[in-house]
Amino acid sequence: MRNQTPVVEFIILGLSDSPHLNLLLFVLLLHTFLLTVMGNVIIVTLTLKDHRLHTPMYFFLRNFAGLEICFTSAIVPRLLHGLLTDRNSVTLPGCFLQFLLVYFLSTCMLCHGSVMSLDRYVAICHPLRYGTLMSSRACSQLVLGCWAVSFLIMFPPSFMVPLLLFCGPNVINHFYCDPAALLQLSCSDTAHIEVTVLVSSTLILLGTLTVNVICYIHIISTILRIPSTTGRKKAFSTCSAHLLVVVILYGSAIFRYVRPGQRGVQDFDNVLSLLYCVVIPLLNPYIYALRNEQIKASLKDACLGAFSVCLRLP
Template sequence: MGNQTEVTEFIILGLSNDPQLQIFLFLVFLLVYLITLLSNLVIMVVIRADPHLHTPMYFFLSHLSFVDICYASTVEPKMLVHFLAEHKTISVNSCIAQMFFILQLATTEIFILSAMAYDRYTAICDPLRYMERMSKEICVQLVSGAWAIGFFHALLNTVFALKLHFCGPSQINHFSCELPPLLQLSCTESLTNQVVLLTSAVIFASSSFLLTLISYIHIISTVLRIHSAEGRRKVFSTCSSHLIVVGLFYLTGFLQYTKPSSVSSVVLDEMFSIQYSILTPMLNPIIYSLKNKEVKTAVGKMFQKFKFLK
């Protein structure tokens, strides 16, 4: 390896090399990014402004919106620049930094989703002790734990990634610096990195998924004991938004980081990444707003207030 030149920057190939298609994709993803920022900011402002929404469920939802804003802002601005730039490059250090934040925010999100599932379980299955078990201190601890686990997961994989050497090729067949495409470019042994990535992804994703699954098993068991059809419908309606969000995020994210390299393809990888890193942050607030009467009412009040002020 002594005669090989160390790579100091990567070329991001992105979604297309067709100039006309790149302009179209720039406009599409710019719109997606703006919707993501606006919708999540609205959710955060509405929850903070409306006292009726100062409950554990909306506390978690506001933090989920914040994570989604950070997640989208980690991936999309650089992606938008590359659609219009002639030289689509990123330094190795910047690439690894982006990889770190992608891992941290994705892991944080799945554990906030687990906390939201636990909140629904407590509200439905143990309502008399709800305020005790979901006190403000416990909610803060759950969110802090989600951020801490995300940081640890990202740091663990980043430490091993920093030991890699890149000496060519320098082209990343992706639109962002996720770890699986980076490992393919290493000119040193990356088996350890692959094992660490697979093991940590399985441990963190499966533990979060099990927490969510156990919560919903108890919820479904409780719902089935409700004799009133209207009562069952009301309970399921409070959980449906969360189930949709969990399904969207878990399925694509888990498959992306645990599937064997033998079944990997550029198109498949990019489709998975677009779903959980770009579309899901945009869809989360829309799903919660459309399925939640309290949020829709609070948003309506906020816009009426703005009209009144004008």
């Protein structure tokens, strides 16, 4: 094994080997990426500019939107570049960096999603104590806690993955540097890192999912006690949209990563990865925020203000 030439770059196969299909996928994914970034940028801008949105709920939403911009930017631009090139290659350090960024940002997004569920739980189930429990200091500590937990989860793989030896095939059967695809190509003993990835993925996925489930059990039980039928319908409409995203995200991620034996990437895994790397980030800003009445009112005011400014221009 030591006499073999070490791998200095990887070839990423992508989603298809058909030029015509790649062109179609490029157009679709480019529009998806632009819509995702635009939706999240709108959320960040509105929640910063409009004083009516300076509340804990929108503070967490702004941070979540920023994370989604970073997450999609770590995957989709390289994917778009690969769809237009015959040979989509990435250097060894570049592949490791993408893997660590995706691992870190996805973990942080899951933690933020749980914090957002916790915020809604306090707002609906303990409205009188909401201002005290969700103070500015508490919100900042929760966000910093998400970053700290994500860093701790990422810390072991960040040391273990660069130590792997790659001396054989260098073709990644995926559209980004996925950990399972990397482990499949390594000529080192990957048992320890497979266990590490499995344990860390299980902890973060099942841990954050448990927080979401517990929070929404209490939220739904509280909503059922609301005497107003209109109030119940409105609350259930918002919750059902949120829960739909949670089910799709956690279902695909758990099936993809919380399982033994990370070697051997299946083609269906690429579809699951595409679902939570591209589709879910597109749905989140529109389901979480742009259906929100306060966000829509703020967006309307911002558009009217911009229109009036344009009319006054010479």
